[in-house]
Amino acid sequence: MTPEYRIDAEERITLYLKGNDVTNIKYMQVEQTYRDLGSEIHVWNVKTKNGNWWVVEGEGAPMNLYTQDEFYFSSDEAYSFHMGITQRLQARHHKEFKHIIDELPLDIDGIKSINRRLNLAAVDLNNVVGVENIQSIGLTCRESLIELAVALVDANPTILEENGLKAADFKGIAKVVISIYAKGNSNSNLRKYSRSMAEMAWDYSSSIVHSPNKNIPDAKICLLFTCATVSMFQNLYLKFLGFDAEQKCPECKSMDFNLQTTDDKRFTMLCNDCGHEEAVQLDSLSDQQKT
Known part of the structure; x- marks a missing residue:
């Protein structure tokens, strides 16, 4: 001792x-x-x-x-x-072994190597025997966030030069990309919360790496923060592409509907949840996807 x-x-x-x-x-x-x-x-x-x-x-x-x-x-x-x-x-x-990533609904298959890293860390979490194992999970989380930053720069190649950022500056890159993917006054709260999430994941993973006093719940929280942050950026990108502007039923707000063609070559939307039916124009659908 x-x-x-x-x-x-x-x-x-x-x-x-x-x-x-x-x-x-x-x-x-x-x-x-x-x-x-x-x-x-x-x-x-x-x-x-x-x-x-x-x-x-x-x-x-x-x-x-x-x-x-x-x-x-x-x-x-x-x-x-x-x-x-x-x-x-x-x-x-x-x-009662449970993969920690099963506790979060994630869509992180888009970046295969990050997905592999985080899944291996989740398995390692069930075999911790010392503080060095916990620190290793923190390091894996931090490396995954750096790799995420590289992917974000690849998708937005001018942000480093335009903002004076370095390739390993995850928090700086995350802040800029969040501003790109969640523009406008209506997304101001989303930008604030997303930045907090990204900073929280980075800072906590760094604290896990450098502390000799963390335990298994700390490593688990660190992994959850990292997974949630990766998933958040993927969904911010989908929002940026317009996947949050899908047509909804005006009565019950359901997105489960069918488009049907009438005899005079017009279109109607039939809601599968409440049965509401109304005529729609194709250009209105197109406009909603662009906004």
Whole structure:
């Protein structure tokens, strides 16, 4: 155990105990370190004003505390009980394996390499054994955003020179492209929220890369932010192309309708949801697609 790890562990244990209403620590020391299951697990002997505790923590193991005053009389007993619970939780976790990207409806197939990166990171999230794995997921997210910036520049080749941007400046490129894809006063809030999303994804992935204190939920949130940002840009592009100006039923606003030709070669729109029917002009449909 390095001095840096000891200091960090003592801080985490103090916060953990405080969260369990255990305060007034008088003594805290590692009683025993175990390596028999392939990872380093520490059992801490913690004495407080109101009782004595074993705190178990280490590589790939959740932290937990066990009272010395009632059931767990030795560090070995606390360790054995803790690892039994941990192994049961891990077995249940793998049995209930869920791909994190399944939690978001994504359409990221347009950029195959980003899709591959994020899917691999989602799988890696289920096999985290140390902080370096969490940092690696953050790095993957950040690299995916840089690759997204390259794709955005490829689609808008003049924005670097016109705005004095560098190719790896994801936040700068994102801000400009959002202004291009979501123009006009009606999209002012969309631009604001989209910029916040892009900045949030970049800043949080960077914090994951550089922090030794992040955990699995942090990595999961980072991956969700990144996936959502990639999907957001794809849908902003579809909005820019006019896919948000589709014809709707004037009665129920449904987009599920059929166009039918009458005997005099006119067109009618028949709503499949409410049954409303009315005549339409082809040029009106075309105009709506262009706006």
